[in-house]
Amino acid sequence: MLKxxxxxxxxxxxxxxxxRKITAKVGIIPNADGSAMFSFGNTVAIAxxxxxxxxxxxxxxxxxxxxxxxxxxxxxxSVHDRKKPGPSRRSQEISKVTExxxxxxxxxxxxxxxxxxxxxxxxxxxxxxxxxxINAASMALAHAGxxxxxxxxxxxxxxxxxxxxxxxxxxxxxFKDGEGATDMAIAKIANSNKFTLMQLDGKVQPEVIPEMLxxxxxxxxxxxxxxxxxxxxxxx
Amino acid sequence: MSAMEISNLTKETLAKMFAQGKRFDGxxxxxxxxxxxxxxxxxxxxxxxxxxxxKTEVVVGVKMAGDKPxxxxxxxxxxxxxxxxxxxxxxxxxAGPPKFNAIELPRLIDRAIRGAEMIELDxxxxxxxxxxxxxxxxxxxxxxxxxxxxxxxxxxxAALKSAMMPALDKDGNVDYDKKAKDKLxxxxxxxxxxxxxxxxxxxxxxxxTREEEEACEAKVTFGISKKGKDYLINSCQKSWEIVFTxxxxxxxxxxxPEKFDxxxxxxxxxx
Numbered sequence: 001m002l003k004x005x006x007x008x009x010x011x012x013x014x015x016x017x018x019x020r021k022i023t024a025k026v027g028i029i030p031n032a033d034g035s036a037m038f039s040f041g042n043t044v045a046i047a048x049x050x051x052x053x054x055x056x057x058x059x060x061x062x063x064x065x066x067x068x069x070x071x072x073x074x075x076x077x078s079v080h081d082r083k084k085p086g087p088s089r090r091s092q093e094i095s096k097v098t099e100x101x102x103x104x105x106x107x108x109x110x111x112x113x114x115x116x117x118x119x120x121x122x123x124x125x126x127x128x129x130x131x132x133x134i135n136a137a138s139m140a141l142a143h144a145g146x147x148x149x150x151x152x153x154x155x156x157x158x159x160x161x162x163x164x165x166x167x168x169x170x171x172x173x174x175f176k177d178g179e180g181a182t183d184m185a186i187a188k189i190a191n192s193n194k195f196t197l198m199q200l201d202g203k204v205q206p207e208v209i210p211e212m213l214x215x216x217x218x219x220x221x222x223x224x225x226x227x228x229x230x231x232x233x234x235x236x
Numbered sequence: 237m238s239a240m241e242i243s244n245l246t247k248e249t250l251a252k253m254f255a256q257g258k259r260f261d262g263x264x265x266x267x268x269x270x271x272x273x274x275x276x277x278x279x280x281x282x283x284x285x286x287x288x289x290x291k292t293e294v295v296v297g298v299k300m301a302g303d304k305p306x307x308x309x310x311x312x313x314x315x316x317x318x319x320x321x322x323x324x325x326x327x328x329x330x331a332g333p334p335k336f337n338a339i340e341l342p343r344l345i346d347r348a349i350r351g352a353e354m355i356e357l358d359x360x361x362x363x364x365x366x367x368x369x370x371x372x373x374x375x376x377x378x379x380x381x382x383x384x385x386x387x388x389x390x391x392x393x394a395a396l397k398s399a400m401m402p403a404l405d406k407d408g409n410v411d412y413d414k415k416a417k418d419k420l421x422x423x424x425x426x427x428x429x430x431x432x433x434x435x436x437x438x439x440x441x442x443x444x445t446r447e448e449e450e451a452c453e454a455k456v457t458f459g460i461s462k463k464g465k466d467y468l469i470n471s472c473q474k475s476w477e478i479v480f481t482x483x484x485x486x487x488x489x490x491x492x493p494e495k496f497d498x499x500x501x502x503x504x505x506x507x
Contacts, residue, residue: 081307089339096336096475103477184472194479198456200472201347206460206489209469213482 011171012041019155019167019219024135024230026143034144036230038136040167042126047136049144052114060115066108070099072120072133079125094130095120101134101154101187101197107147116146127170127183128156134187134197139227143234151227152196153220154187157212159204164212166219179203186216190224242450247436250451254439261445266491268443268499271387273394273506283399283420287391290445291381293325296373296391298399298420302362302408303370313360313368317346319375319388326380326446337384342375344385344430344473345392348459349373351470352428355396356421362408369401371420382446385457389430390503396422397507427507428461428470429499433488435478440487442495454478456488460496467493 014020020041029035032048039045055061072094074083098120108116118140120133134154142148158168161178168183175181182202188195195213204212250260257265269290277284281297303314319342321329329335349355360369373395375388403414434441434452444452459471469492474480 089343092336092339093343096340097473100475100477104479189479193482195474195482195485196479198472198474198480198485200469202351203468203470206467206469206492209472209489210482210486213485 010165012169014165016163016165017215017218019222020169022223022226024139024226026139026230026234032140032144034140034142034146036136036139036143038132038139038227040126040128040132041169042124043128043132043169044123045120045129045132045136046123047118047120047133047140049116049118049137049140049146051116051144052108052111052146053117055113055115061113063112064109066111066114066116068099068103068106068108068116068118070095070102070118070120070137072098072122072130074122074125074129078122094133097197097199098130098134098137102137102141102152104194104196105138105149105152105189106141107149110147116141116144125170127168127173128185130154130199131156131185131187135223135227139231142231149189150192151190151224152187153190153223153227154185154197155216155219155223157184157186157215158182159184159202159208159212164208164215166215184212186213188216188220190220242447246447247451250448251437251439254436254441257439259441259448265439265441266495268495271390271502273390273503275394275398281395282402282416283395283397285391285394285398286378287387287394289383289387289390289443291379292383292387293378294375294384294387294391295378296375296388296395298395299372299374300369300399300402300410300420301372302367302404302410305361305365305368309357310365311361312357313355314370315346315350315355315357315373316370317342317349317373317375317392319345319377321380322376322378325377328380329377340473340475341385341388342373344457344459344471345373345375345389347471348389348428348430348461349392349396351459352423352426352461352463352468354393354423354426354428354461356423359421362404367408380446382444382449383432385430385432386443389428389459390499393427393429393503394506396420397427426461426463427500427503428459429496429503430457430459430471431492431495431499432457435480435484440484452476454480456480456485458488458492460492462496462500467496
C-alpha cells in the first residue's frame with residue numbers, strides 16, 4: 001500500500017510527512033478579547049475573538065447556551081487574482097465548517113443568550129488556508145479565556161498521484177500527473193482520535209482514507225506544541 | 237405543528253432505538269428506502285429528472301448556454317451547480333437569501349461530479365479560448381423527508397444522462413427551434429453518488445427520514461464513484477458539531493463500496 005517513501009520529490013524539497021515552517025503568535029489584536037496568528041510557510045491566517053457578548057438579533061439567542069459564530073474570508077490581495085471583497089459561497093461554507101471544527105471543544109453553557117464571534121482572515125494564501133485559520137482561531141479562543149476542553153489542531157493531507165503528503169501548498173494542489181491531486185482538510189481534538197473537520201476533493205480509494213487520518217496525527221502533535229508554546233509565551 | 241423543532245422525547249426515543257439497531261419504519265440502521273426516477277420534468281430543459289426517495293422528492297434540471305471559459309481552463313466547458321430550497325418543500329425552508337443547507341447541497345453535488353469527471357468538459361468547447369458551454373445543474377427539493385443530498389445526487393446523474401446538446405444557429409447562439417441530436421458527452425459508466433452517514437449517540441445510520449435527520453448530531457457526506465474496478469472517493473464533507481472517531485471513519489470505508497454498488501444497481505433500472 002501507500003508508504004511515506006516518495007516516488008516523486010516534493011516541489012519545495014520537503015519530506016512527505018514534513019510540515020512547512022509553522023509559526024504562531026498570540027495576542028496580535030489589542031481590541032479583541034483573544035487573538036492569534038498562525039502560518040504554514042507562506043499561508044498566513046489571523047483570528048480575533050469577541051465575546052461572549054449579547055447576541056443580536058435577539059431571536060437567535062439560545063437560553064440554554066452561548067453560541068459560536070465564525071467568519072472566514074480571504075483578504076482581497078491575499079491571492080494572485082484579486083478576490084472580490086465580501087462573502088462568497090466558498091467563504092460561507094468554510095466559515096460554517098470552521099464553526100463545527102471548533103464547537104466540540106467549547107463549553108458555552110455558562111453564557112446563555114450570548115455569542116462568541118470568531119473572525120478569521122487570510123493575509124497571504126498558499127493553500128491550506130482553512131486549516132491555518134482553524135489553528136489560529138483555536139489559539140484565539142484559548143487566549144480569550146473561553147472555557148475549552150482542549151485545543152483543535154488542523155492540517156491538510158494531500159495525495160499526489162499515489163503518494164500521501166502533509167500540509168499541501170498551492171503548487172501541489174495543482175499537481176496533475178498520474179492519479180492527480182487530492183486534498184483533504186482535517187481538524188481534530190488535540191491528542192485524541194476525534195475528528196472535527198474532514199473535507200476532501202479529488203480521487204482517493206476508500207481504503208486510503210484511514211491512512212490519511214493517521215498521517216494527520218504526527219503533524220497535529222507538532223501543531224499542538226507550537227500552539228501551546230505561543231499561548232504560554234503570552235502569559236509571561 | 238409541523239414547524240416545531242424535534243422534541244427531546246423523540247430524540248431520546250430514537251437514540252434508544254438506534255442503540256438497539258431499530259428504526260420507526262422497521263428498517264435496519266444501514267438500510268436505504270426505495271427510490272424511483274422519472275424523466276422530463278420540463279421539456280424546456282436539456283435534461284431533467286425527478287427522484288422520489290421514500291417521501292423525499294427532488295427535481296433536477298440541466299440547462300446549457302454558450303459562455304466565456306474560465307481563465308484557468310480555456311479548453312474546457314464550465315460546470316455550475318446551484319440549488320434553491322423552496323419554501324414549498326418544507327415548513328423549515330424560508331424565502332429569502334439561501335441558508336447554509338442550500339449553499340452546501342449544490343457544492344457537494346458539484347464536487348462529486350467534478351471529482352469523478354463524469355462530464356467530459358473538454359468536449360464542450362465551441363471556440364477555444366473564446367466560447368464554451370456552461371452546464372448548469374439546478375437542484376430543487378419539492379418535498380423534504382430527509383437525505384436530500386443523496387436524492388439530489390441520484391437526480392443529477394439521471395438528468396445528466398438524459399441531457400441533449402442544444403443546437404446552435406450559424407452565429408453560434410442556441411437555437412431552440414432546431415432539434416437537438418447529440419447527447420451531452422459523459423464519461424462512460426461513471427456515475428458518482430453522494431452518500432451521507434448520520435450519527436446519533438454511537439449509532440451510524442443511512443438514509444434518514446427528516447425526523448431521524450433532525451435527531452442526529454453529526455453527518456459526513458462522501459461522493460463515491462467507480463472507475464473500472466476501483467472505487468474512488470471524490471468528495472467528503474463532515475458537518476455538524478459532534479466528532480467522528482478514526483474507527484467510525486474506517487467502518488464507513490468498509491460500508492461505502494457495498495452501498496454504492498447497491499444504489500448503482502437500483503439506479504441502472506432507470507437509466
